[in-house]
Every structure is written in C-alpha cells, then in structure tokens.
Amino acid sequence: MTHRRAVLVGGVAAALTSARITPVQASRFPERPLRLVVPYPPGGGTDAFGRRVATRLGQELGQPVVVENKTGAAGAVGMLEVLRARPDGYSMVFGGASTHAIYPLIFAKPQYDPVEDFMPVALAGANTVCFIARNGVATDLPGLLGEARRVHGRLRLGSPGAGTFVHLAGEYLLHAAGGVEMLHVPYRGNGPAMVDLLAGNIDAVADTIVSGLQHHQEGRVRMLAVASLRRSPLAPDVPTVAEVLGLPHFETSLWSLLAVRRDTPAALIATLHAATRKALEATDFQAELRAAGIEPAPAMSPEEVGAYVRAEQAKWRPIVKATGVRME
Structure with missing residues (x-):
C-alpha cells in the first residue's frame, strides 16, 4: 500500500471508529438511495451496462441506485471516490477489467489496490471482445496472422490507447x-x-463486438473472431479464436463488477450481493444484456470474484510486461 493511500485509508478508518453498523441498522439496509460510481464518461459501453444494472438493482433493493460518473486517471478518480466514502454500503463502484486487473500493472505508483482496498459485491458480466480487419487484408484470423508474419510486423493494429484493455x-x-x-x-x-x-489507414483493431457489429454486417469491415469461449448470438457467423487457432482456453472479455470498500460490514455486502445476483439472474434481464453484446456473469460469491480478480491480474501481468507499457 502506498504511503498516500495508507494515510487516506487510515484517516478515514479512524474517523469512522464510532460509526459502526449495528445488527439493527444492517437489517434495515438500505433506508435511502444508493449510488453506483462509474469511473468512465457517460455514453460509453461500461456506463450503459452500469446504468442497466443500477436500475435492476434498485428494483430489488426497494431504493433507487443513482449512477454517478467520476472520470479520470484511467478510472482511479472513480475508485478513489468510493474509497473515500463511508463503508456503509451506500457507495459502490462499477469497476472491472481495467480498474481491477490492468490498472495496478501499468501504473508505477498506483493510487489504490483493487484487492486490498475493495471487496467485490458481484461479478456483473462481460462485453465480448472481437478482432476486426479492414477489407482486403485477410478473410480469416489465420490469414491475418499469416500476413503479419510475412511482412514482419508492418501490419498496423489500432487501439484506443496504449495500456487500454482492448x-x-x-x-x-x-x-x-x-x-x-x-x-x-x-x-x-x-x-x-x-x-x-474503415478508411484503410490501419489493418486491424481489437474492440467490443457491439462497436464493430454494424460495420461487419454492412460488409465495410470483416469481423474475424470473437475472444469468448462460445460464439456470440449477435454474430453467429463469426468463429471464436479457440476454434480457428486451436487454442481451447483462449478467452478474454471486458468484464465488469460491483465493489465496495473492503471494510464494509459483511452483512451489508451480503445484502447487496443477494440483490445483485437476483437482478442478474432474471431471464428477461439476461436477454436484454445479451442483446447488447454482454454475457451475464455466472453466480460467484464475493470471495470467488476476488479470486477471479487475482487470477486476471496474474494472466495479464506477462502481457503488460511484454508491451513495456508503464505509466507514472
């Protein structure tokens, strides 16, 4: 834990020593609206996903769940917003792969630790990642990779920025x-x-399936493969990476979760977890998510989600190291 973060957490904890949650208070939780901090700008895929979850979760809890966008510093602004809040269950963050797995690996001095400072409430789901090529460069993924080998790295792979998840x-x-x-x-x-x-200035991108689906369907680009273990119902004609490359365990997705401060009372976390899982397991909501290119998460306890986060960090650590991406 960095000195800055130790001071922050220690100071907040000291201030809350006399504000413990009693069993009676826990049984009445929640008594007022909650907030879900989305550490990304409004209008993006994660924001839309978070708002869907917030609406359903509010229905289950009997109190509104208000979304607040707190952006900046690769998601750290939103994460710190919740870390500074009272550990009373009323402030959650809608984080995920970028904030919980990638952030601590690419920043030399991370401002928070997603494992030490936060406790998962529930894994929500994942946006399917796909690989898309411009027309004319390749008709399938093996062809793209073969061409990249042939021209010795001169094919251009675009992204929304160095160190981003895609x-x-x-x-x-x-x-x-x-x-x-x-x-x-x-x-x-x-x-x-x-x-x-689309203009032919680069040769391929990695993206979420929703971002490139219309262009693929209109024949303007070619979606070569999805990175999920099963084909997406949105593009059943597109094979998985596992299928075309013979890599049965290849899978990567832009997953999202709800989390609170780690020192939030267990009874409150249990209430939030149960309500979130009930919302996510509703048949109509799962259909709504899949129509938006999101695969609902399997049922996992908060502790199991924590283990999943640690496994994802271990998975991405050598990839981040190989790219040399490091931010101050």
Missing part, C-alpha cells in the same frame, strides 16, 4: 499465436481507430 487484448492474441508482431497504432478512443480502419 490494446492489451490485441497483444494477448499476438502472444498466444506464437509471438506474432504487428505495429501498434494508438488513438484517443475506439471511435477514431474505427474511422481509420
């Missing part, structure tokens, strides 16, 4: 395929990268 997803594919090299071209967001792909 950038690393692309690097993970190249690593799993035996160390294939492509030239990384970072952009300021997914939109500009897709515009240049």
Whole structure:
C-alpha cells in the first residue's frame, strides 16, 4: 500500500471508529438511495451496462441506485471516490477489467489496490471482445496472422490507447499465436481507430463486438473472431479464436463488477450481493444484456470474484510486461 493511500485509508478508518453498523441498522439496509460510481464518461459501453444494472438493482433493493460518473486517471478518480466514502454500503463502484486487473500493472505508483482496498459485491458480466480487419487484408484470423508474419510486423493494429484493455487484448492474441508482431497504432478512443480502419489507414483493431457489429454486417469491415469461449448470438457467423487457432482456453472479455470498500460490514455486502445476483439472474434481464453484446456473469460469491480478480491480474501481468507499457 502506498504511503498516500495508507494515510487516506487510515484517516478515514479512524474517523469512522464510532460509526459502526449495528445488527439493527444492517437489517434495515438500505433506508435511502444508493449510488453506483462509474469511473468512465457517460455514453460509453461500461456506463450503459452500469446504468442497466443500477436500475435492476434498485428494483430489488426497494431504493433507487443513482449512477454517478467520476472520470479520470484511467478510472482511479472513480475508485478513489468510493474509497473515500463511508463503508456503509451506500457507495459502490462499477469497476472491472481495467480498474481491477490492468490498472495496478501499468501504473508505477498506483493510487489504490483493487484487492486490498475493495471487496467485490458481484461479478456483473462481460462485453465480448472481437478482432476486426479492414477489407482486403485477410478473410480469416489465420490469414491475418499469416500476413503479419510475412511482412514482419508492418501490419498496423489500432487501439484506443496504449495500456487500454482492448490494446492489451490485441497483444494477448499476438502472444498466444506464437509471438506474432504487428505495429501498434494508438488513438484517443475506439471511435477514431474505427474511422481509420474503415478508411484503410490501419489493418486491424481489437474492440467490443457491439462497436464493430454494424460495420461487419454492412460488409465495410470483416469481423474475424470473437475472444469468448462460445460464439456470440449477435454474430453467429463469426468463429471464436479457440476454434480457428486451436487454442481451447483462449478467452478474454471486458468484464465488469460491483465493489465496495473492503471494510464494509459483511452483512451489508451480503445484502447487496443477494440483490445483485437476483437482478442478474432474471431471464428477461439476461436477454436484454445479451442483446447488447454482454454475457451475464455466472453466480460467484464475493470471495470467488476476488479470486477471479487475482487470477486476471496474474494472466495479464506477462502481457503488460511484454508491451513495456508503464505509466507514472
């Protein structure tokens, strides 16, 4: 734990020594609206997912769950917002792969520890990641990788920025395929990268399936493979990476979770977990999520989600190290 974060957490804990949650208070929880901090701007895929979950969770809890977008510092602003809040269950963060697995690996001096400072409430689901190529460069994923080998890394792989999840997803594919090299071209967001792909200025991108689906269906680009273990119902014609490369365990997805401060009373976490799982397991809600390109998460306890986060960090650590991405 960094000195800055130790001071922050220690000071907050001391201030709350006399504000313990009693059993009676826990039994009445929640008595007022809750908030779900989304550490990304409004309008994006994670924000839309978080708002869907917030609406359903509010229905289960009998209190509104209000979404607040707190952006900046690769998600750290939103994470710290919840870390500074009272550990009373009323403040949650809608984090995920970027804030919980990637952030502590790419920052030299992380401002929070997603494992030590936060306790998962529930894994919510995951946006399917896919690999897309411009027309003319390849008709399938083996063809793209073969062409990349042939031209010795001169094919251009676009991303929304160095160290972003989909950038690393692309690097993970190249690593799993035996160390294939492509030239990384970072952009300021997914939109500009897709515009240049459509214009033929780059050769491929990694993205979420929803971002590229319409362009694929219109024949403007070619979606080569999805990184899930099963084909997506949104694009059943697109094979999985596992199918076309013979990598049965290859899977990567932009997963999301709800989390609270680690020192939140267990009884409150249990209440939030039960309500979240009930919301996520509703048949109509699962259909709604899949229609948006999101695969609902399997039932996992908060402790199991914590183990999943640690496993994801271990999975991405060598990929991040190989890219050399490091931020101050």
